[in-house]
Amino acid sequence: MCIHCDYKELLVSVGLDPTRNRLRVLEIIGNNSFPLSASDIHDTLDRSRPINRVTVYRILDLLVEKGIVDRISTGGRAAYYGLAPNERHQAHPHFYCTSCGQMDCLSPQALNVEFSRFASTFPGRIDKLEMRLDGICKNCLKKSH
Amino acid sequence: MCIHCDYKELLVSVGLDPTRNRLRVLEIIGNNSFPLSASDIHDTLDRSRPINRVTVYRILDLLVEKGIVDRISTGGRAAYYGLAPNERHQAHPHFYCTSCGQMDCLSPQALNVEFSRFASTFPGRIDKLEMRLDGICKNCLKKSH
DNA sequence: CGACACATGCAATACAGTTGCATATAAAGA
DNA sequence: TCTTTATATGCAACTGTATTGCATGTGTCG
Numbered sequence: 333m334c335i336h337c338d339y340k341e342l343l344v345s346v347g348l349d350p351t352r353n354r355l356r357v358l359e360i361i362g363n364n365s366f367p368l369s370a371s372d373i374h375d376t377l378d379r380s381r382p383i384n385r386v387t388v389y390r391i392l393d394l395l396v397e398k399g400i401v402d403r404i405s406t407g408g409r410a411a412y413y414g415l416a417p418n419e420r421h422q423a424h425p426h427f428y429c430t431s432c433g434q435m436d437c438l439s440p441q442a443l444n445v446e447f448s449r450f451a452s453t454f455p456g457r458i459d460k461l462e463m464r465l466d467g468i469c470k471n472c473l474k475k476s477h
Numbered sequence: 478m479c480i481h482c483d484y485k486e487l488l489v490s491v492g493l494d495p496t497r498n499r500l501r502v503l504e505i506i507g508n509n510s511f512p513l514s515a516s517d518i519h520d521t522l523d524r525s526r527p528i529n530r531v532t533v534y535r536i537l538d539l540l541v542e543k544g545i546v547d548r549i550s551t552g553g554r555a556a557y558y559g560l561a562p563n564e565r566h567q568a569h570p571h572f573y574c575t576s577c578g579q580m581d582c583l584s585p586q587a588l589n590v591e592f593s594r595f596a597s598t599f600p601g602r603i604d605k606l607e608m609r610l611d612g613i614c615k616n617c618l619k620k621s622h
Numbered sequence: 623c624g625a626c627a628c629a630t631g632c633a634a635t636a637c638a639g640t641t642g643c644a645t646a647t648a649a650a651g652a
Numbered sequence: 653t654c655t656t657t658a659t660a661t662g663c664a665a666c667t668g669t670a671t672t673g674c675a676t677g678t679g680t681c682g
Contacts, residue, residue, distance in 0.1 A: 349679090351629065370669080384631050389670060391629095405550040407607070409639075409669060427601065442595040445608075450587040455615040456572065462552070462609045463590075470600040494648090496660065515638080529662050534639065536660095554670075555638060 337362055337420075346398040353383055357391045358400070367404050367414035367426065367435050406435060407466055425463035431472040438465070482507055482565075491543040498528055502536045503546070512549050512559035512571065512580050551580060552611050570608035576617040583610070 339358045343350040356377050361368065368376075374388045392413055395401035402416040406428050412435050417423040422440035429435075443463055451458055468476075484503045488495040501522050506513065513521075519533045537558055540546035547561040551573050557580050562568040567585035574580070588608055596603055613621075 349629080351678095353630075386632080386671080387630055393671095403552065405552050405609075407548065407550050407556075409554075411669090427599075427603075429601070430604070438595075443590050443592045443606075444595075445588050445590045447588045450583075450589075454572075456574070456612050457618055458572075458610050458612040459575070460611040461588075462607075462611065464550075464607045465603050466605040466607065467601050467603040473602055494659080496648090498661075531640080531663080532661055538640095 337415075342400055346400055348394060348398060353377075353387055354391050354394070356381075356383070357388060358395060361395075361401055361413055362415050364414075366437055367402075367412035369410045369412050371410065373413065402460075404435070405462065405464070406433075407464070408433065423461070425465065427465045427467065427469070429469035429472055430466055431468050434469060436469070482560075487545055491545055493539060493543060498522075498532055499536050499539070501526075501528070502533060503540060506540075506546055506558055507560050509559075511582055512547075512557035514555045514557050516555065518558065547605075549580070550607065550609070551578075552609070553578065568606070570610065572610045572612065572614070574614035574617055575611055576613050579614055581614070 339355055339362060340350045343354055343358065348354060357373060360373055360376055370385070370388055370392055373392070374383065374385045377383050377388065378385075392401065392403075396403045396413075400416050400418075402414050404412045404414060404426060406412055407430065408428075412426075414437070415421060424440040425438045425443050427436045427438055445461075445463065447461065484500055484507060485495045488499055488503065493499060502518060505518055505521055515533055515537060516530070518537070519528065519530045522528045522533065537546065537548075541548045541558075545561055545563075547559050549557045549559060549571060551557055552575065553573075557571075559582070560566060569585040570583045570588050572581045572583055590606075590608065592606065
């Protein structure tokens with residue numbers, strides 16, 4: 333998603349020590365073009381250098397809490413994680429393939445949503461808008477003829 | 478959501494025997510103005526007449542599979558369930574309070590989304606669009622001053 | 623060097639949902 | 653009515669995902 337970001341600085345900017353594991357988790361999320369599950373992240377990191385899965389969960393919680401990573405729900409059981417929107421990366425909807433579990437990012441313009449008028453009359457506080465399309469991706473369509 | 482629906486007939490129309498438990502599950506979902514979790518549904522039903530939670534899960538799976546109930550994800554761990562859109566009930570976004578877990582239905586016009594142009598160029602199959610706002614509801618805002 | 627804060631690991635636990643198999647119930651036919 | 657058959661339900665055990673408690677490791681400041 334963002335080979336231009338300085339992840340070390342990003343961590344520091346939200347008040348987190350840039351430990352090796354935090355950097356590793358943030359890099360794998362940031363360098364990927366689609367969101368990953370916690371176990372995707374753990375498995376990948378664990379192969380190159382052992383890391384406990386609890387550590388991964390705790391780091392993900394931290395990054396989400398600090399607002400630099402987004403937790404994206406899937407309709408399946410596991411949450412997925414991607415870089416949070418910022419100046420360089422607009423918020424965007426996702427497509428989730430209910431057959432293979434792959435989640436893809438869609439263009440920010442794909443759904444052309446307009447909700448500022450609604451937000452201005454809503455009595456609660458709105459932190460986040462999540463839009464997700466569910467269906468079958470083209471690869472899985474092909475497999476089933 | 479729909480005190481006008483004949484739930485018995487709705488079950489039959491999708492090819493399901495209208496057993497007592499299926500009716501009870503569908504009624505509690507249909508008569509509620511906001512989506513409920515599986516355990517909400519089980520707890521409520523169990524109070525009036527004992528029912529196994531596995532039975533509730535299986536009935537929910539059936540109703541979702543047949544397309545008369547929608548499984549709505551929350552950002553939390555548990556799925557919520559509401560009547561699926563039909564002629565009488567338009568699809569609509571939801572608001573999820575991350576503090577108390579209450580999920581509310583929003584007006585179908587709230588987000589004013591337009592995606593038919595996108596859908597017509599998408600190479601996969603799209604089954605469902607889910608839109609969810611996360612935040613703090615007005616009651617929880619009040620509690621925390 | 624010593625003390626402290628905090629990052630990480632490990633084991634146990636919690637939570638939501640699923641599976642296998644036994645039993646109950648209801649519809650269909652003799 | 654009785655028997656057969658299909659399927660709905662219950663119960664116990666299990667799975668995958670995430671969380672908690674506590675012990676240990678690591679890095680920083682005096």
